[in-house]
Amino acid sequence: MSFIDQVIVKVVAGDGGDGHVSFHHEKYVDKGGPDGGDGGKGGDVIIRASRNQDTLANYRYHKEIIAKNGSPGEKNRRHGKNANNKIIDVPVGTAIYNGEDLVVDLINDGQTGILATGGKGGFGNAHFVSSRRQTPKFAEKGIPGEKYTLRFELKMIADIGLVGLPNAGKSTLLAKISNAKPAIADYPFTTLTPNLGVVDYLNDSMLFADIPGLIQGASEGKGLGHDFLKHIERTLVILHLIDIYNPSIYESYQLIRQEILKYDLNLEKKSEIIVLTKIEGLDNKFVLDSIKNIQNKLPKNKKIIAISSFNGQGIDELLKLCSQIVRKSKTIIESKPSIPIITLNNDKNFWAVKKHGQHFEISGKGIEEFVLKTDFDNEESVSRLRNIFQRKGIFKEMIKLGLKPDDKIVIDQDHFFYY
Numbered sequence: 001m002s003f004i005d006q007v008i009v010k011v012v013a014g015d016g017g018d019g020h021v022s023f024h025h026e027k028y029v030d031k032g033g034p035d036g037g038d039g040g041k042g043g044d045v046i047i048r049a050s051r052n053q054d055t056l057a058n059y060r061y062h063k064e065i066i067a068k069n070g071s072p073g074e075k076n077r078r079h080g081k082n083a084n085n086k087i088i089d090v091p092v093g094t095a096i097y098n099g100e101d102l103v104v105d106l107i108n109d110g111q112t113g114i115l116a117t118g119g120k121g122g123f124g125n126a127h128f129v130s131s132r133r134q135t136p137k138f139a140e141k142g143i144p145g146e147k148y149t150l151r152f153e154l155k156m157i158a159d160i161g162l163v164g165l166p167n168a169g170k171s172t173l174l175a176k177i178s179n180a181k182p183a184i185a186d187y188p189f190t191t192l193t194p195n196l197g198v199v200d201y202l203n204d205s206m207l208f209a210d211i212p213g214l215i216q217g218a219s220e221g222k223g224l225g226h227d228f229l230k231h232i233e234r235t236l237v238i239l240h241l242i243d244i245y246n247p248s249i250y251e252s253y254q255l256i257r258q259e260i261l262k263y264d265l266n267l268e269k270k271s272e273i274i275v276l277t278k279i280e281g282l283d284n285k286f287v288l289d290s291i292k293n294i295q296n297k298l299p300k301n302k303k304i305i306a307i308s309s310f311n312g313q314g315i316d317e318l319l320k321l322c323s324q325i326v327r328k329s330k331t332i333i334e335s336k337p338s339i340p341i342i343t344l345n346n347d348k349n350f351w352a353v354k355k356h357g358q359h360f361e362i363s364g365k366g367i368e369e370f371v372l373k374t375d376f377d378n379e380e381s382v383s384r385l386r387n388i389f390q391r392k393g394i395f396k397e398m399i400k401l402g403l404k405p406d407d408k409i410v411i412d413q414d415h416f417f418y419y
Ligand SMILES: Nc1nc2c(ncn2[C@@H]2O[C@H](COP(=O)(O)OP(=O)(O)OP(=O)(O)O)[C@@H](O)[C@H]2O)c(=O)[nH]1
Pocket: 164, 165, 166, 167, 168, 169, 170, 171, 172, 173, 183, 184, 185, 186, 187, 188, 189, 190, 191, 192, 211, 212, 213, 214, 277, 278, 279, 280, 307, 308, 309, 310, 311
């Protein structure tokens, strides 16, 4: 299985449709009122966690996700059609980042988040009739949809993680108990990327993750296991496998445990089972002595189980214990409220003016939207923008900073107006 855990995706929400400029025409009616309809809203890009997805592979070749634009308004006050939202499914456990910022963390099946909000449609000229303005000949433009380049990261949410020194028998155990077919060999670092396997035990289904062997210094990047420790970050149970032929079982146990602790895996919150492997053909007394030996050096309640993946000894006991722990932890997790939807929107009422030399910089989501809605070729539309600057107190602020009558206010190369 090729394992993809990170993709970069561009999400583009739909633009709002432009408002329409038109006037009512009827036979025998000479001068009808304005009747241009509003534009429709652009589609949002929405992400949804689905149990039916297991990789991000789809997005490797499909790096742009684009929602449709809203339709423009029409005459007779006809509202342009709102575009449908674009909904994309990803595996449960996908986290979405914008740079370093976490946008949304999808941890429950069916959970959704808005990645990019579609632009609002512009008002048609029918909207702008007032006692002073009987025949408005302008309409708003639709707001462009949001665009972001985001990183989708899938941390596999395995229930159970297998850790241990190289050659401890992790992949062999996974192959024995699950549908996975990992590579197995009698040399260290056989496993190069994580393997996942579904294990059905009675009525429970558990996801196991087998990661490359860990060695001393792994948390600082030695060996192969370090990059993959993140895949067991969220497991409920850690199975720590140790070869029973290992001459210093306790020391090996401590060594790996230190590496995991250094990686900061919240080890205290996970259940851990020590699994002594490869016991077939050994006499019972030797096995029991090995268990006792390590048990004496550890807290009383630490679970230790001896198994053989070759003849199946101890495996039923191991799976039974795993399913008990997983079931118990899952009931706790499911009773927690789910995380609310997070959007990338910021406060619309906020605006700020800064002066850089001769130039003013005006920022703020709401005011930027008004600028985008303005048709700069249309004097009425510009005059409305001027009113908004006035009403919001932006001109007042600019005057304080040195704005003079007849100053040119430049938005960009093609768009400007005069104070
Ligand atoms: N006798 C015996 N040998 C085993 C058993 N389980 C695994 N082995 C052998 O131990 C060797 C290593 O097994 P793997 O499953 O590849 O070990 P691993 O922990 O996945 O190793 P890395 O991927 O390198 O970290 C192989 O030769 C296996 O055949 C067992 O129950 N009994």
